[in-house]
Amino acid sequence: MTRIKQNLVALNTLVLKEYHRIVRIWVQTLVPPAITMSLYFVIFGNLIGSRIGQMDGFGYMQYIAPGLIMMSVITNSYGNVVSSFFGAKFARHIEEMLVSPMPESLILIGHVAGGVVRGLLVGLLVTLIALFFTDLTPVHPWITISVVLLTAVVFALAGFINAVFARKFDDISIIPTFVLTPLTYLGGVFYSISLLPEFWQKVSMANPILYMVNAFRFGILGVSDIPLGRAYLIIFAFIIGLYTLALTLLKRGTGTRE
Amino acid sequence: MRALQIHGLTKTYGNGVQALKGIDLEVEEGEFCALLGPNGAGKTTAIGIMTSLVNKTAGSVAIFGHDIDQDVIGAKSCLGLVPQEINLNLFEKVQSIVVTQAGYYGIPRRQALERAERYLRELKLWDRRDDIARNLSGGMKRRLMIARALVHEPRLLILDEPTAGVDIEIRRSMWRFLRKINDQGTTIILTTHYLEEAESLCRHVAIIDEGRIIVNDPMSQVLRKLSVETLVFNLAEAVDGVAAIDGYAVRMIDPTTLEADVTSDRGVNGLFAALSERGLRVVSMRNKANRLEELFMRLVDSKEERGEHTAVAGR
Numbered sequence: 001m002t003r004i005k006q007n008l009v010a011l012n013t014l015v016l017k018e019y020h021r022i023v024r025i026w027v028q029t030l031v032p033p034a035i036t037m038s039l040y041f042v043i044f045g046n047l048i049g050s051r052i053g054q055m056d057g058f059g060y061m062q063y064i065a066p067g068l069i070m071m072s073v074i075t076n077s078y079g080n081v082v083s084s085f086f087g088a089k090f091a092r093h094i095e096e097m098l099v100s101p102m103p104e105s106l107i108l109i110g111h112v113a114g115g116v117v118r119g120l121l122v123g124l125l126v127t128l129i130a131l132f133f134t135d136l137t138p139v140h141p142w143i144t145i146s147v148v149l150l151t152a153v154v155f156a157l158a159g160f161i162n163a164v165f166a167r168k169f170d171d172i173s174i175i176p177t178f179v180l181t182p183l184t185y186l187g188g189v190f191y192s193i194s195l196l197p198e199f200w201q202k203v204s205m206a207n208p209i210l211y212m213v214n215a216f217r218f219g220i221l222g223v224s225d226i227p228l229g230r231a232y233l234i235i236f237a238f239i240i241g242l243y244t245l246a247l248t249l250l251k252r253g254t255g256t257r258e
Numbered sequence: 259m260r261a262l263q264i265h266g267l268t269k270t271y272g273n274g275v276q277a278l279k280g281i282d283l284e285v286e287e288g289e290f291c292a293l294l295g296p297n298g299a300g301k302t303t304a305i306g307i308m309t310s311l312v313n314k315t316a317g318s319v320a321i322f323g324h325d326i327d328q329d330v331i332g333a334k335s336c337l338g339l340v341p342q343e344i345n346l347n348l349f350e351k352v353q354s355i356v357v358t359q360a361g362y363y364g365i366p367r368r369q370a371l372e373r374a375e376r377y378l379r380e381l382k383l384w385d386r387r388d389d390i391a392r393n394l395s396g397g398m399k400r401r402l403m404i405a406r407a408l409v410h411e412p413r414l415l416i417l418d419e420p421t422a423g424v425d426i427e428i429r430r431s432m433w434r435f436l437r438k439i440n441d442q443g444t445t446i447i448l449t450t451h452y453l454e455e456a457e458s459l460c461r462h463v464a465i466i467d468e469g470r471i472i473v474n475d476p477m478s479q480v481l482r483k484l485s486v487e488t489l490v491f492n493l494a495e496a497v498d499g500v501a502a503i504d505g506y507a508v509r510m511i512d513p514t515t516l517e518a519d520v521t522s523d524r525g526v527n528g529l530f531a532a533l534s535e536r537g538l539r540v541v542s543m544r545n546k547a548n549r550l551e552e553l554f555m556r557l558v559d560s561k562e563e564r565g566e567h568t569a570v571a572g573r
Contacts, residue, residue: 003331006364013361024349092345096406099309100362101334258271258312
């Protein structure tokens with residue numbers, strides 16, 4: 001068997017393992033985001049949103065739905081990789097992969113694929129819930145699909161890097177709590193940055209999540225606070241930067257080898 | 259062909275501890291080699307480097323000719339590891355653990371399932387294949403780690419204290435299994451603190467102490483270095499004492515048990531003759547301690563007597 005075929009088998013094994021993990025612990029991986037997002041739709045979209053009125057020409061519920069879908073994709077693609085990879089490090093069964101001839105790039109890609117799978121599964125679930133509350137027919141389906149997929153890759157890579165550096169369980173909750181959540185909430189999920197004073201609009205432009213949320217919203221509703229091209233540029237820049245960093249760390253053995 | 263070639267291997271940890279101080283070790287294909295040493299001697303560090311779990315500081319390691327710096331994929335493909343610590347995914351099913359490991363080595367699923375069944379049956383775990391690993395006993399977890407290490411049929415199997423904490427029955431069944439796979443051609447490197455295990459299984463022995471190889475010879479040659487053995491004799495009838503026997507240090511332990519230090523140049527025949535002359539009938543005889551254990555202790559003790567144990571900085 002050629003090395004390429006062996007690598008494909010190895011990658012398939014890792015991705016399937018990650019998928020089975022997500023499905024096996026579905027109460028932890030799929031149900032909580034579904035409940036949380038349902039509450040967002042009921043409270044922000046339905047109860048409060050009905051009093052807010054329109055945003056960029058759309059009902060508030062319809063306006064926040066793409067943002068909430070992206071929020072769940074971001075959180076879950078990140079959370080899946082950080083918990084899976086750190087869990088494997090903590091219990092030391094990461095050694096199963098490290099002693100095998102599987103190249104480091106495949107270990108990384110396999111884990112990222114697991115994060116993307118969970119991010120997209122949860123995103124799909126939240127979309128189905130959103131459809132109970134509002135109409136979501138993508139104006140630009142390919143932009144919608146590509147943006148959600150690439151964003152899941154970005155945050156799966158970020159979760160991997162977090163897991164590489166983590167030494168204890170506290171370390172895997174610090175970034176999501178103190179960095180990811182604030183950036184997501186301030187990333188245009190609930191509002192258009194045109195509502196902000198000029199200074200805060202400029203500050204918001206430094207938040208990468210703003211570009212991803214708005215690009216996705218453009219795919220579904222056709223409106224965005226930022227130019228689409230810049231959003232893709234930023235997403236690709238993050239993917240290349242984070243992939244290079246994650247692979248370097250893995251090859252060097254940072255956090256995985258003594 | 260050499261299964262393992264290590265030259266000038268050095269490892270200094272970030273805290274300054276020098277775990278390996280330039281070791282050289284070669285293991286022939288088909289060998290069953292014991293890697294022995296006290297706790298902290300450097301055995302697990304050496305194994306960690308061989309298996310790419312620890313970064314080396316200097317030196318070279320080659321597995322069946324594949325240098326771990328030049329061709330780590332080739333080196334890893336030849337290797338199977340049973341680590342000292344349990345490192346199973348405890349929430350995964352037994353069969354799935356073995357099949358997944360095969361997948362990491364690029365073995366297609368159908369073939370992986372066949373091999374998993376074969377090794378789980380051989381290691382008496384097939385009936386537990388659908389249990390999650392957490393529900394296995396300690397001995398079963400160790401056998402599962404052996405099955406996992408063998409599923410890609412490595413040419414070199416490294417076992418780091420595989421029988422630690424395992425009861426004697428399971429330990430002996432593991433010995434039989436290891437002998438069998440060694441007879442089938444798998445080269446084995448075994449570290450253990452049960453020196454009876456090493457003496458019984460291994461044909462070659464390397465002793466590592468404070469990061470240096472202090473013995474590296476065939477087992478028979480190593481045991482010949484044991485110049486004095488202490489033998490214990492059980493006597494048929496109780497006696498009050500025994501007169502001195504020329505050339506042997508003899509002492510009574512209790513009225514029916516006698517202990518004698520026998521040097522290799524004198525042998526045991528003269529002692530038997532002397533005991534017969536004194537009308538003492540010996541019912542049975544045994545070594546007071548395992549021979550390898552005795553030699554091991556003497557090697558370590560002689561270093562302590564010479565004050566060589568002070569050399570490791572930072573420990």
